[in-house]
Amino acid sequence: MASSFRTDAYINGEWRGSAKRFPVYNPANQEVIAQVPDLGATDCEDAIAAADAAFPAWAAKTAKERAAVMRAWYEAMMAGLDRLAAMITREGGKPLAEARGEAAYGASFVEWFGEEAKRAYGRTIPTTTPTRRYVTIKQPVGVCAAVTPWNFPMAMITRKAAPAIAAGCTIVLKPPHQTPLTALMLAELGEKAGLPKGVFNVVTTHESTDAIGKVMCESPLVKKFSFTGSTAVGKKLGALCVGSTVKRISLELGGNAPLLIFADADLDKAVAGAIACKFRNAGQTCVCANRILVEDSIYDAFAKKFAEAVRALKVGPGDQDGVAVGPLIDMKAIEKVERMVAEAIDAGAGAVVGGKPHAAGRQFFTPTVLTNVTRDMRVNTEEIFGPVAPLIKFSSDDEAVAIANDTPFGLAGYFFTK
Numbered sequence: 001m002a003s004s005f006r007t008d009a010y011i012n013g014e015w016r017g018s019a020k021r022f023p024v025y026n027p028a029n030q031e032v033i034a035q036v037p038d039l040g041a042t043d044c045e046d047a048i049a050a051a052d053a054a055f056p057a058w059a060a061k062t063a064k065e066r067a068a069v070m071r072a073w074y075e076a077m078m079a080g081l082d083r084l085a086a087m088i089t090r091e092g093g094k095p096l097a098e099a100r101g102e103a104a105y106g107a108s109f110v111e112w113f114g115e116e117a118k119r120a121y122g123r124t125i126p127t128t129t130p131t132r133r134y135v136t137i138k139q140p141v142g143v144c145a146a147v148t149p150w151n152f153p154m155a156m157i158t159r160k161a162a163p164a165i166a167a168g169c170t171i172v173l174k175p176p177h178q179t180p181l182t183a184l185m186l187a188e189l190g191e192k193a194g195l196p197k198g199v200f201n202v203v204t205t206h207e208s209t210d211a212i213g214k215v216m217c218e219s220p221l222v223k224k225f226s227f228t229g230s231t232a233v234g235k236k237l238g239a240l241c242v243g244s245t246v247k248r249i250s251l252e253l254g255g256n257a258p259l260l261i262f263a264d265a266d267l268d269k270a271v272a273g274a275i276a277c278k279f280r281n282a283g284q285t286c287v288c289a290n291r292i293l294v295e296d297s298i299y300d301a302f303a304k305k306f307a308e309a310v311r312a313l314k315v316g317p318g319d320q321d322g323v324a325v326g327p328l329i330d331m332k333a334i335e336k337v338e339r340m341v342a343e344a345i346d347a348g349a350g351a352v353v354g355g356k357p358h359a360a361g362r363q364f365f366t367p368t369v370l371t372n373v374t375r376d377m378r379v380n381t382e383e384i385f386g387p388v389a390p391l392i393k394f395s396s397d398d399e400a401v402a403i404a405n406d407t408p409f410g411l412a413g414y415f416f417t418k
Contacts, residue, residue, distance in 0.1 A: 005087065005184070007034040007035065007181070008036075008037055009037045009039055009043070009203055009204045010187035010188075010200070011043065011050055011201050011202075012046070012050035012053075012197050013191065013197025013198060018037035021035040021038055022036055022038045022177060022206040023036075024177075024178070024179075024180060025091075025178075025330070026091065026093075027091075027178075027329050028093055028316075028318065028327045028363060029361070033090060033091055033181065036177075037205075038206050038208065039204055039205045039208065040205070040208040041214070044174070044203050044205075044211075044212045044215045047201040047203050048145070048219050048221050049221070050198040051170035051171065051172050051199070051201055051221075052142070052143050052170070053198055054196060054197060054198025055140070055198075058165075058196060058198075059140045059169070060168075061168070063118045063120060063168075067118055067166070069114075069193060070110050070111075070117075070162070070165065070193075071111070071114055072193035072194055073110050073190050074114065076190075077107035077110065078107055080189060081100065081107070084099075084182065085099040085102070087182050087185055088103060088154055088179075089318040089319050089326075090319070091153065091180075091181050092150060092153050092178070092179050092318075093282070093317075093318050093326040093327040094281045094282070094326050095318045095325075095326050096318055096323075099318065102152055103154055106152075106154035106157070106159075109158040109162040110158055112162070113165075114162070114166050116163075116166065117166035117167060120138045122135055122137040123135065138167075140164075141224050142223035143169065143172065143222050143224075144160075144169045144170070144171045144172070144224040144225070145171070145173075145216035145217075145222045145226070146164075146171060146172070146173050146226045146227070147174045147213060147226070147228070147229065148160065148173065148175055148228055149176055149228045149286075151284045151286070151329070152281075152285075153175065153176070153179035154186065156228050157173060157175065157183055157186060160173075161173065161200060164224070165195075165199060165200065170198055170200070171199070172201045172216065173200070173203065174203050174204075174205065174209070177204075177206040178329055183204075184202055187200060187201075213237055214240060217237055217240035217247075218245065219245070224248040225237070225248070225249050226249070226250040227249075228251075229253070230254050231254040231408075231409065234251040237251070238251055252286070253286075253409075253411075254411075255409050255410065255412055256291070256409035257277075257287055257289050257413055257414065258291055258292075258293055258404035258413050258414070259273075259274055259277060259292045259413075259415065260413075261292065261298070261415070261416045262417035263297045264418045265416035265417050267298065267301060267302055268305070269416060270302065270416040271302070271309050273416060274289060274292055274389065275306075275313070278389045279324065279325055279387050279389075282328055283384060283385060283388060284328065284329060284385050284386065286383070286411055287411050289389075289414055290383055291373070291379070291380050291392055292306075293392050293400050293404060294393060294394070295393075295394060299391070299393050302391075303371055306369060306391075310367045311353050313325050315360050315364050315366065315367065316360050316364070317360075325367055327361070328363060328365060328386060331363075333385060334357070334362070334363065334365060334386075336385070337365050337385070337388060338357070340382070340384055340388070341356075341379070343378055344370055344373060344377045347374070349370045349373050349374075349379070350370065350372050351369070351370055352370075352371055353366070353369040354366035354367050354387075365387055365388075367388075368389065370388065370390045371391050373391060374392070375392065375403060375406065377390070380392060381406075
């Protein structure tokens with residue numbers, strides 16, 4: 001039976017296959033969804049050249065003309081919302097309700113930036129010379145390149161691509177090998193909406209990830225590079241960008257977000273908030289609450305209420321009704337979470353809920369609450385990226401702030417207090 005979705009890469013308005021391909025798995029059951037081209041550095045160079053060739057004509061269009069194409073792209077996304085959400089769940093694992101939310105959120109970037117491009121105003125600047133007038137204007141920089149993560153396979157693409165394309169730039173995208181099919185759906189919808197050849201390119205790869213990243217960072221044709229992923233990889237890519245062409249870069253890297261719950265907090269609201277910002281996408285979100293700091297006078301009461309709520313979370317494949325926590329993305333992720341939890345328990349933490357794989361299958365980890373967590377445990381110092389909530393006591397505001405800030409990571413922070 002013919003596939004109902006594209007499985008080839010998209011370069012210069014053409015669907016590019018390859019004799020060498022890699023499998024894309026459904027993380028809930030390890031089903032092979034598709035085989036996708038495992039492209040290399042030369043293919044990436046082709047995509048960059050195509051984007052560079054397409055840039056002058058796209059940049060020359062008025063903001064209104066570009067906005068019309070982006071409006072059509074946005075409307076195509078909204079019309080295909082259920083199809084996009086189903087693919088996000090199928091290749092990424094998140095519950096379907098979350099996937100629908102991501103699809104709508106991802107489409108909103110295309111709508112927003114398409115309209116904002118009409119208002120890319122310049123400025124006039126006062127001068128001391130009466131015969132001169134100084135003005136600033138905003139112009140597209142050229143070819144942009146982007147590397148996106150698997151945990152938000154649509155929204156992280158449109159958040160990068162939409163402002164670039166709206167401004168008049170062209171873009172070359174390398175999606176993650178775990179979730180490339182959503183990116184290819186976006187390319188298909190863009191093609192139908194009227195995006196010209198070379199404006200939006202998708203280079204799929206697995207084995208050549210490092211080589212393609214190097215090409216993107218070092219190519220003199222690429223004027224802007226954007227990456228979302230780990231801090232370690234971001235540092236390497238940033239160094240490549242600076243060491244070669246000193247191009248513009250944007251890096252969104254690892255997080256270790258604290259959630260602070262003070263003694264005067266409404267416990268029911270705090271529990272609901274902790275569930276929402278800890279277990280979204282099975283905890284595989286860089287802005288998730290990675291550690292929960294609770295004032296000592298309410299620690300036991302909060303831990304009890306929170307554990308009850310966590311115990312009630314339904315675990316299973318994301319396409320099943322009522323599922324709140326889906327699978328982890330792959331075995332590497334599962335093994336990392338298992339190690340971190342085991343280390344914490346060995347060091348004295350207690351798993352009042354979970355602490356082990358779930359009966360739904362090897363790909364699932366039971367939503368976990370750890371008590372008696374100390375500051376030196378890895379579940380506090382490193383990003384867990386799993387459905388594990390470590391609870392840490394604090395006795396004063398100063399101590400809470402000190403624990404919260406005791407990390408080299410950033411991105412987010414949350415608190416409950418009156």
